[in-house]
Amino acid sequence: MKFTDLLKKRWIEHETLVCVGLDPYPEKFPSNIGRRSEDIFEFNKAIIDATQDLVCAYKPQFAHFAAVAAEDQLKRTIGYIKTKYPEIPVILDSKRGDIGSTAAMYAKEAFEHYQADSVTVNPYMGVDTVKPFTDHANKGTVLLCRTSNPGASELQNLETRDGLKLYEQVAKLAANTWNEHQNIMLVVGATAPDEMANIRKLTGDMPFLVPGIGAQGGDIEAVVAAGKTADGTGLVINSSRAILYASDSSDFADAARAETLKLKVAINAYR
Amino acid sequence: MKFTDLLKKRWIEHETLVCVGLDPYPEKFPSNIGRRSEDIFEFNKAIIDATQDLVCAYKPQFAHFAAVAAEDQLKRTIGYIKTKYPEIPVILDSKRGDIGSTAAMYAKEAFEHYQADSVTVNPYMGVDTVKPFTDHANKGTVLLCRTSNPGASELQNLETRDGLKLYEQVAKLAANTWNEHQNIMLVVGATAPDEMANIRKLTGDMPFLVPGIGAQGGDIEAVVAAGKTADGTGLVINSSRAILYASDSSDFADAARAETLKLKVAINAYR
Numbered sequence: 001m002k003f004t005d006l007l008k009k010r011w012i013e014h015e016t017l018v019c020v021g022l023d024p025y026p027e028k029f030p031s032n033i034g035r036r037s038e039d040i041f042e043f044n045k046a047i048i049d050a051t052q053d054l055v056c057a058y059k060p061q062f063a064h065f066a067a068v069a070a071e072d073q074l075k076r077t078i079g080y081i082k083t084k085y086p087e088i089p090v091i092l093d094s095k096r097g098d099i100g101s102t103a104a105m106y107a108k109e110a111f112e113h114y115q116a117d118s119v120t121v122n123p124y125m126g127v128d129t130v131k132p133f134t135d136h137a138n139k140g141t142v143l144l145c146r147t148s149n150p151g152a153s154e155l156q157n158l159e160t161r162d163g164l165k166l167y168e169q170v171a172k173l174a175a176n177t178w179n180e181h182q183n184i185m186l187v188v189g190a191t192a193p194d195e196m197a198n199i200r201k202l203t204g205d206m207p208f209l210v211p212g213i214g215a216q217g218g219d220i221e222a223v224v225a226a227g228k229t230a231d232g233t234g235l236v237i238n239s240s241r242a243i244l245y246a247s248d249s250s251d252f253a254d255a256a257r258a259e260t261l262k263l264k265v266a267i268n269a270y271r
Numbered sequence: 272m273k274f275t276d277l278l279k280k281r282w283i284e285h286e287t288l289v290c291v292g293l294d295p296y297p298e299k300f301p302s303n304i305g306r307r308s309e310d311i312f313e314f315n316k317a318i319i320d321a322t323q324d325l326v327c328a329y330k331p332q333f334a335h336f337a338a339v340a341a342e343d344q345l346k347r348t349i350g351y352i353k354t355k356y357p358e359i360p361v362i363l364d365s366k367r368g369d370i371g372s373t374a375a376m377y378a379k380e381a382f383e384h385y386q387a388d389s390v391t392v393n394p395y396m397g398v399d400t401v402k403p404f405t406d407h408a409n410k411g412t413v414l415l416c417r418t419s420n421p422g423a424s425e426l427q428n429l430e431t432r433d434g435l436k437l438y439e440q441v442a443k444l445a446a447n448t449w450n451e452h453q454n455i456m457l458v459v460g461a462t463a464p465d466e467m468a469n470i471r472k473l474t475g476d477m478p479f480l481v482p483g484i485g486a487q488g489g490d491i492e493a494v495v496a497a498g499k500t501a502d503g504t505g506l507v508i509n510s511s512r513a514i515l516y517a518s519d520s521s522d523f524a525d526a527a528r529a530e531t532l533k534l535k536v537a538i539n540a541y542r
């Protein structure tokens with residue numbers, strides 16, 4: 001099934017816009033799991049089994065695996081989701097972006113080697129670096145548009161000659177000329193609800209991946225108001241640390257479930 | 272030794288601005304090496320041994336390893352250079368870029384796990400995503416500024432309100448507020464000599480990593496004229512495929528050496 005259809009099905013059938021970000025920090029794992037890089041898969045598996053009915057997507061963050069040479073744990077994590085819960089879309093958050101022939105290799109890495117349903121991509125290099133991803137018509141390409149970090153506005157909010165900000169130029173390209181296969185979604189940070197409202201106006205019903213809730217300071221009510229589509233969906237609202245490390249004891253999976261449920265309910269209250 | 276000092280020393284002592292890009296395609300390897308992903312290190316080693324006195328840097332391209340799950344071959348390749356030829360700087364071309372805490376993990380991946388001397392980074396997300404790399408004062412951060420691909424101008428050449436193009440905004444930030452430790456260099460494509468001349472004006476003696484010579488159409492004379500500093504250095508001119516696959520027989524290392532020497536001489540003729 002096409003990535004965007006997987007996502008829409010989850011939004012509706014499970015009434016959830018929550019994405020759990022898999023950002024493993026082995027040093028934060030509870031002692032019953034172990035704190036080595038080889039313990040990452042067991043930790044992720046426990047989180048996934050405890051939250052699977054409450055999420056619309058999972059988002060493993062590549063750096064957390066690569067920094068400790070645990071690429072095998074990433075492959076096992078995605079493999080587990082796609083085998084046990086194939087209806088849940090997986091967004092590989094690796095923020096790729098390179099010239100065409102190299103971008104094609106990154107697409108192969110994400111979609112074939114890791115079996116992800118979609119991958120985050122940086123748009124700075126332009127259309128020919130995005131196309132090798134979007135050409136995988138059934139897979140999703142999640143383009144950085146307006147990110148959630150404090151320095152995001154430095155380049156992204158620069159005003160261009162026709163009055164649009166740089167992030168609006170990206171949104172316009174993503175919604176129009178770049179979106180031949182209707183499989184692009186955008187990263188729009190929860191910390192920038194005004195920008196999110198502008199992007200929604202430019203992109204119709206395009207799905208947004210929304211980081212920045214919680215620790216980074218994003219407000220749920222403002223995000224839902226600014227970003228939801230007419231049918232009250234259109235958002236994949238990510239939370240990582242607040243869910244994964246809700247408890248540092250052996251009850252961590254139950255605590256993760258409770259946090260995920262709390263976020264689901266809080267979001268749905270504003271839809 | 273600091274990355275930029277390593278580079279300057281090579282430029283002067285070895286009279287070379289050539290960087291050999293290590294973009295392994297196992298299917299193009301000669302049959303005496305083998306064509307499996309496990310053969311990548313042996314191929315790279317032969318190329319390195321044959322070209323080491325002619326280069327100012329090596330640039331392994333991350334995707335070529337990651338797409339075939341050969342991260343171990345990347346680690347062995349860089350480890351080999353840093354053990355046998357420690358005076359040659361290694362640029363890990365992985366085009367990272369993420370929020371602060373994640374960028375710190377990518378810095379750890381590049382500088383500690385892989386032992387690279389510098390890493391390519393995408394500036395789209397702003398200063399707080401660049402700083403975790405530049406804070407490694409002895410390491411180099413190689414920011415994308417004006418890339419060599421056909422679609423590069425789509426966003427990078429957008430004109431902003433104060434009359435500067437987006438790539439010029441990046442160059443200005445890189446040369447000034449972002450460059451606390453004087454360890455930033457810029458990616459400036461050989462296919463855009465006019466833009467390179469503009470970037471040189473904004474950045475003093477900042478080193479440029481220059482992809483796009485050869486297959487992509489960049490012209491050596493135009494690049495050297497547009498990009499060299501007052502002392503005839505300032506450029507790390509990359510060539511990958513034209514060197515690596517100069518021959519598909521058992522003489523591939525000799526052929527690679529001949530191509531590297533040819534490029535070195537051609538560049539020096541215009542300095």
